[in-house]
Amino acid sequence: MNFEGKVAFITGASRGIGRAIAAELCKGGTDVALVGRDRAALEETARHCVGERPGAVAHVITADVTDQAAVEAAVAETMERFGRLDFAVANAGQSIDSLLLRLKPDVIDRMLDVNLKSAFYLCGAVAKPMMKQRAGSIVLVSSIVGLIGNAGQAAYAASKAGLLALAKSVAKELGSRNIRVNAVAPGLIETAMTEKMPDAAREALIKQAALGRAGRPEDVGGVVAFLCSDAAAYVTGQTIVVDGGVLM
16 A cells, blocks of 8 residues: 555554554555644654654644544644645544443543544544545544444443444545545454453453454554555445454
8 A cells, every 4th residue: 555645644543553553554655643642652653653664754743632622723733744634543432331320421421522522523624624635535443332232331332333424424425525434343452442351251252253363453454544545445434344253
């Protein structure tokens, strides 16, 4: 995949899947704007990107993605730094588990703010420069939980399901400007978030996977890179499941 001269804007780029996406895009020639709240972790991602491709430019932006003004400012900073914006990845996410009868309103709000509303803000902010360029690719990182639900994760599942509908709707709105919008739905991926899972739950998910293993962040990074590439030039409004064969 040749991304030479392209620029990507990635939220939730501090670690895990976000870091893997940034590294994969950089490997292909992309320069990146890395967005999140943990500056030290973002700088580690930046070093990782440069390690993948010496000479890559990885610009760190600390911002709260649940704040619309902050997201718009981050996109404006990206445009000022690079002069263009080709790819945008909404990867910011958080999981707070709770059974429905114990679910607090503040947890519902947090899940919607971080997982869903932040993606709305990203889509709205990046659409403007992409429309001027008459080209762009937006990828929203959801979860298989958004497709099938999960006991104890009603708020998380609902927020991730919303991303799938958002991708389809924005794809229809922006398609005439040659802007593609897709989603990926990872299954069990070995990240800091999934490390908190009980061993029994992790093993049960691995047994359900046809490939017999948990996924790696790089497994998701490769699919996101594909969706940004010209190889996916006629793919929009779709959800690609990256779960090793759990949902079949």
